[in-house]
Amino acid sequence: TKGVYKVSPTFDRFLRIARPEYGCEPLVILDYSNALYEKNRSVETETGRQAFAAWSEFMARTYRDTVRYWEVWNEPNTNHFWEPRSNPAAYARLLKATYPAVKRGNPDAVVIAMATAGLDLGFIENVLKEGAVGSFDAVSVHAYHYPAAPEQGGRTMVEHLGELVELLARYGAAGTPIFNTEVGWPNQDDPRGVPEHASADYLARMYIQLYAIPEIKANLWYDFQNDGTRRDFNEHNFGLLHHDFTPKAPAIACRMTSMMLRNTRFVRRLETGAANVHAYQFAHADNRTLVAAWCVIGTASLTTRWEGAPLRSVSASGPIRPIRARGNLVVTELGTTPLFLEGRGKVECLPAVVTPGSAVSAPRHTVEIPMTLHNRQTRPVTGTQTVEVPDGWLGPAAKQIDIPPEKDAGSTLRITVGADAVIGRTYPIVLRWRDDAGELFGVESAAVSIRPPATLSLAPMWTPQGFALVLSGRSTLEPPPVILRAEVKGMETWGGQTKTILEKIAWVAADESRFRVLVPCPPGAVNAHAAEVAAELRLADGNTVTATREISFWRPLQKTMTADGSTADWKGVPTIPVTIFDGLHQDLWKDAADCSALLQLAWDTQALYLCLRVTDETHGQAYTGTQIWKGDSIQLALSQQSEPGVSSGSRTEFGFALTPTGERVFRWTEPRGPVDAVTCSIRRDGGETLYEAAIPWSELGIAVPSPGTTLGFALVVNDNDSGIREGWLRLFNGIAWRKDPSQFGTLFF
Known part of the structure; x- marks a missing residue:
């Protein structure tokens, strides 16, 4: 009922006890819209703004003794939370209406604006351009x-x-x-x-x-x-x-x-002389000084000089230890976990004793890392250098060092990477220097980033002889590794058989770092759906490089169709089963009778045609607009491809749903919103839903395909049987978990 407000008892109780019983300062979000005033999850009308402001005033007045901080909306810079598309001007108007209303309810309230997903400076600036300054007390970001x-x-x-x-x-x-x-x-x-x-x-x-x-x-x-x-x-x-x-x-x-x-105050950021080492100084009122320090990666030493006595070190992970000092100097070994050093009086950092090197390598390969040790003292530094490498790696033995006063000494570390090094990880090589008395005077780490010695990719291709798989590789090391053999395995297309493709592949002469071969597909690969293909390179250095990808070999039939609720004109058009069920509640999916689908595609110079027969025991769809994905519906996405299997990065995504008010088509990409130019028929008959659609190429933002054109595509069939989206059937990834056209399948024209 308009003008009638109700707060849930649980929420009300929490707000009233948060501060007195738990010491929490509540920050409450004012959101979202109300269906009595707005069609979507946004506030775009004057009537809606006034209603939202009146409700905000009621909340601020009701909880004036318990809630001080009020945040206006959540992530209005996203199309998800401000439908159908983010609108900085409309949000600014909402702020201007809400701010005085909250202040009427509680003059001491703090009104917080923006609440952007990420640090969206563009959205925030557009709101400010609309004159929003003066309509908030604070700004929030995520x-x-x-x-x-x-x-x-x-x-x-x-x-x-x-x-x-x-x-x-x-x-x-x-x-x-x-x-x-x-x-x-x-x-x-x-x-x-x-x-x-x-x-x-x-x-x-x-x-x-x-x-x-x-x-x-x-x-x-x-x-x-x-x-x-x-x-x-x-x-x-x-x-x-x-x-x-x-x-x-x-x-x-x-x-x-x-x-x-x-109970500290920030004093300054300390200059450590090393980009990898961060140190911040804070002060207590009783002359105690606090230094918080860490390494961004690896290990390093920090040397500090204290005016008064250093007291203790406290790790952010928990341990508390006394500080061992040499006079007023403290040499501390740092890692990626902040260490708090506490003492009295002034403090300063001394320059780093080493300039570390870094390198890129691969498992089983040997790499050389340059290092420079600095002696900034007026006396010689003599002692021992030790090198710690990860388990399974080989490094140099301990050695004596002797550096003249105020001189540098360069050296090279020769490291052999272990066979178990993980691709993509960066490993620290830790060096420690101790003087002749055994006292630590320097710690540093060099970074070795692990890459595969070669990369491998898979893509489909159409040739005059039929479909083929493109197997391409690139060396990441010099000299390029020797390839002993390559194998490809298709879980469906190749019947689960491993097939040796080539022995001792030679790198292409024009570019010694690359190779590319075509692997003819068997006849059964034509119109194969989501065939998962894996390829493996075995290299002479003992390494193995793998790639796995879902690949389609699909040529839609060129034929004009009619979206009229009849499947008669679809006879003879190849059918692709949609069988992979995914989602948060996969345990609720029973079997193919619960939810399964058969997809057909066709095209002509006017449109792309879709026919999808969904077997679904229960039809549940109570949503409209951008939210239709929460109920029984389908999502179809297409993308331009620069070459077969390689997305250009952009995509167009449509949703189709049979709602209580009839068939609805919604586009989530720009121009976002309902689409009238798409002819759509959705019919429910017993336990089956039939979707038919004719999507003009102009609505897809794609030129009419010419021979040789490829498009990326993916499909999701959403299933809602029990009032929640239980999950979805999918034909390729790239829609439901995250929007990623690089995971789409490929259509050949």
């Missing part, structure tokens, strides 16, 4: 940086947030408090996840660095507890705690970092 470390990536977190500070100042909002209301490093088992110990290191390092930016008032970790137990899903792996409430490494790092930084 400054996710994973999987990169806070100090790495295209821009560091400090650099990126610094740009936000500068942007606000340019629009007359200098000094505006910034709340980082979502940030975290999830631990899922995929390339975007990081190990648990790494997320703990990154948490501590982020809090230390951002504490040094005065405008940043809060960093809120997302989230408190793992949302589930799936190891392959990021949303189940963000927590400080496991799903069973046992602590993860980030929980310890959070506790120790907050304990050490409590």
